[in-house]
Amino acid sequence: MTFAPLLALAVEEAEHHGNVALETVGYGLVALTVFGVLALVTASYRNVANRHAHKAEAYARAHANDVQQAGHGH
Structure with a gap:
């Protein structure tokens, strides 16, 4: 056999008739x-800051004097 008939046989074997869409549903x-x-997971983090708002407010009151007021974040 020459190369052309071997190639034709290989193509026939590789070809299958099935529904490719059903094979990829998984x-x-x-x-x-x-x-x-x-x-x-993303939705579970909704409103986390508000759950602990009382802690944030207490921390802000306790450390109000620690914050330096300087312009532009310096």
Whole structure:
């Protein structure tokens, strides 16, 4: 056999008839799950500062004299 028939046989074997979309659904489900978990983690940090507002106010009152008032953050 020459190279051309061998190549034709290899192409026939490599070709398959299936639904490629169904073969890749798993990747989409994994990505959707990962992004869903990341969204839940992000949402869990909502309003954290307000949960401890009383601590922040107490700290600001206790250390009000420690802050130097200088222009432009210097």
